[in-house]
Amino acid sequence: MKRNKLFNELNRLSFLEKNKTVTSFLHIGNRLLEWYRNNARDLPFRQTKDPYKIWICEIVFQQTRINQGLNHYNNFIKRFPDVKTLAEAEENEVLLHWKGLGYYSRAINIHKAARQIMNDYQGIFPVEYEEILKLKGVGKYTAAAISSICFGGKIPAVDGNFYRVLSRLFADDFDISNAKAFAYFSELATLVMPDNVGDFNQAMMDLGSEICKPKNPLCGECPVHEDCLAFSLQKISAYPVKTKKVKAEDLSLTYYFVHRNGEFLIRQRKDDFIWKKLFEFPSFLPETMKTFITGSKIISHKLTHKNLSIEIFNVEVTSEKIWNDFITENQYLITNFEASHEKSFPKPLENYIQNSLKD
DNA sequence: AACTCGGGGGG
DNA sequence: CCCCCAGAGTT
CATH class of the missing domain: 1.10.340.30 (Hypothetical protein; domain 2)
Incomplete structure (x- = not known):
C-alpha cells in the first residue's frame, strides 16, 4: 500500500x-x-x-x-x-x-x-x-x-x-x-x-x-x-515541528540620488540576486562628482534572509556638462517624481523618493 | 537536498 | 526579536 x-x-x-x-x-x-x-x-x-x-x-x-x-x-x-x-x-x-x-x-x-x-x-x-x-x-x-x-x-x-x-x-x-x-x-x-x-x-x-x-x-x-x-x-x-532555521546575513548597499532640476537618475537591476529587474539609483559615483554630495542618509531594511543597511548620498549636480556626461557614459535613465510612479522600485527606495518630495 | 527570493504583521 | 505567510526556481 x-x-x-x-x-x-x-x-x-x-x-x-x-x-x-x-x-x-x-x-x-x-x-x-x-x-x-x-x-x-x-x-x-x-x-x-x-x-x-x-x-x-x-x-x-x-x-x-x-x-x-x-x-x-x-x-x-x-x-x-x-x-x-x-x-x-x-x-x-x-x-x-x-x-x-x-x-x-x-x-x-x-x-x-x-x-x-x-x-x-x-x-x-x-x-x-x-x-x-x-x-x-x-x-x-x-x-x-x-x-x-x-x-x-x-x-x-x-x-x-x-x-x-x-x-x-x-x-x-x-x-x-x-x-x-x-x-x-x-x-x-x-x-x-x-x-x-x-x-x-x-x-x-x-x-x-x-x-x-x-x-x-x-x-x-x-x-x-x-x-x-x-x-x-x-x-x-x-505543532508543526520545524527544525531548520535560516539566519539573516548583514548586507550594506550604497546609492547616489543624483538629481538636477527635479530630475534624477535610475537604472534597471538584473534578474538575479534581490529585487529582480526593479529600478534603483546609481551605486557608483566618479571622484569628479563627489563635490556635489550635500549629505547622506542611512536606511535600515529587513528582508527575510538579509539585514540591509542602505546609505543614500544626496547628489545635487550643478553642472549641466558633468550631468550630461555622467548620463551618457553610464546609460542611466532620467526620471522625475511624477514619472517614477510608472516604475517599480524596491520598498526602501520607493520610500526615499516619496520623502524626497517633502524636502 | 539546500539555498534563495520581500515585505508585512503578530506575539 | 523571531516567526509565519494560498511556494517556486536554481544549484
Missing part, C-alpha cells in the same frame, strides 16, 4: 500505524466542507472558476497574507483581465503592478507564463495538472489548487496551512522543514480529503488562516477540534 510504503521509507512510526483500527478520516474532511459552506471568507476570487483569475490569485498569495496582497490582486485583474491582455503587455508594466509585493520573480514568471499559454496552448488555459505544472512560476501547490478549484482535479493543494492543520490533527511531529514534508503531508491529506477537493483545499486554507492559526489558534471555534489529537493532548503549540 502506497501509504505504508511512504511511512516505511521515512522509517517513522506514524499515527496511523499506532492506530491500525482507524481506517478512515473522511468525516473530518466532510466536517470541514460543511464548515466552509457557512464560514468561507468573502474574497474576490471566490465567486469564479475562471482559471486565469484563480491562477493570478494563487501566484499573488504565495507566501503572502490575504490583507497584504488583496489590492495588488484587484489592480492586477483590472489592468490585465485575461491572458491575452497580460501576454501583450510589457514586462515592466507587469512589474509595476507588483510594486511593493516582494518576490519579484513571480511577476516576471507570471508574464512569461501568459505568453506560454498564448503560444503553446492557443490562449486556452491548460486543464491537465501535468500541463498546468509546466507554466513558469507554477509549482506543485499552485497546479493542484488551479486543477482542483477550476477543473475538478483530485489533488490536495499542500501548503503551510496543510502542514499546520494536519500535523496538529494527528499530533504528527514530522519535520516540515524536511524535504520530504510535501510528499508526506500530501499522503496524509488524502486520508482526510473528500470528493470535493476544490472546496476542501480552500476550506483548509480558511481554517488555517482563521482558526488553526500559527499562534493562539481558536480551537474552541474549530469544527474538527474533537478529532484533533494535538488538542486533546493539549499540545497544540508543539
